[in-house]
Amino acid sequence: MAATAPVQIRPFQPGDRSEVLSLAPRLTEGVAPRRDPAAVRRAAQNWVQTSIDAAARPGHAVYVAIARGRVVGVVSIREQAHFTGQVDAYVGELAVASGMTRRGIATALMNVAEAWAAERGLAFLALHTGAANQPARSLYRRLGYHEEELLLTKAIPARHKHPEQATP
Ligand SMILES: CC(C)(COP(=O)(O)OP(=O)(O)OC[C@H]1O[C@@H](n2cnc3c(N)ncnc32)[C@H](O)[C@@H]1OP(=O)(O)O)[C@@H](O)C(=O)NCCC(=O)NCCS
Numbered sequence: 001m002a003a004t005a006p007v008q009i010r011p012f013q014p015g016d017r018s019e020v021l022s023l024a025p026r027l028t029e030g031v032a033p034r035r036d037p038a039a040v041r042r043a044a045q046n047w048v049q050t051s052i053d054a055a056a057r058p059g060h061a062v063y064v065a066i067a068r069g070r071v072v073g074v075v076s077i078r079e080q081a082h083f084t085g086q087v088d089a090y091v092g093e094l095a096v097a098s099g100m101t102r103r104g105i106a107t108a109l110m111n112v113a114e115a116w117a118a119e120r121g122l123a124f125l126a127l128h129t130g131a132a133n134q135p136a137r138s139l140y141r142r143l144g145y146h147e148e149e150l151l152l153t154k155a156i157p158a159r160h161k162h163p164e165q166a167t168p
Contacts, residue, residue: 005067007105009112012055012062012074019071020064024048026095030133034155051076051092063112065096065105072100075109077116082126089117091127094136106139 012020027044028037055062055076065073073096080090091113096105117125127145129136 004103007072007103007108008066009063009108010066012052012064016064016071017052020052020062020074021045021048023071023074023095023097024093026098027093030130030136032130032132032153047093048074048076051078054078061113061116063109063116065109067100072097073105073109075106075113077113077125079120079122080126082124086124087122088124088126089113089120089122091125094127101135107143110139110143 024044024047025041027047028040031040051060051062054060059079060076061078062074062076064071073094075094076092078090078092079087082088091110094106094109096109114125125145126148127140128151129140131137131150
């Protein structure tokens with residue numbers, strides 16, 4: 001069996017940009033399939049771009065996982081006010097390269113995010129994930145996360161013209 005490459009977690013550097021952006025499509029996994037796939041892909045790209053652009057700003061951080069000199073995982077974190085006014089640490093994006101999963105990389109990235117939050121004296125680490133994203137839900141459950149809110153959606157049936165309103 002081939003030896004597993006050691007993985008190092010370190011802060012994002014500008015030279016990581018393109019490799020981190022290449023992980024953005026991973027964030028489309030677990031999004032409700034009824035959403036527009038092209039719009040989901042665009043949004044995922046924007047989330048990652050926004051996070052790496054803000055990485056050096058106070059109250060923001062991005063960490064990468066490196067194996068064999070390549071970026072194989074990313075987590076972004078920032079301070080964000082909860083509606084109670086309490087400032088949480090909020091994980092924006094977490095992604096691990098396909099082919100590098102189930103090796104503890106996401107767990108290591110989340111541990112670093114948790115240490116970042118603890119250093120700031122923040123009481124909670126919060127994040128959103130897709131209800132259909134079973135791998136992520138399983139990961140977060142294992143890491144001790146509790147479900148605090150649910151987003152409910154109902155599809156609105158397409159509006160058909162009433163026959164009496166139809167123009168002749
Ligand atoms: C979810 C994701 C981040 C997990 O990364 P990872 O590096 O494989 O996670 P870890 O190796 O640290 O896994 C830790 C635990 O999470 C759970 N888990 C991870 N992947 C899983 C899978 N495919 N199915 C079920 N459970 C899974 C398991 O409990 C796992 O422990 P185990 O391997 O001992 O059973 C990765 O699959 C990914 O990048 N997915 C696409 C992007 C995404 O969904 N991001 C999160 C959105 S908020």
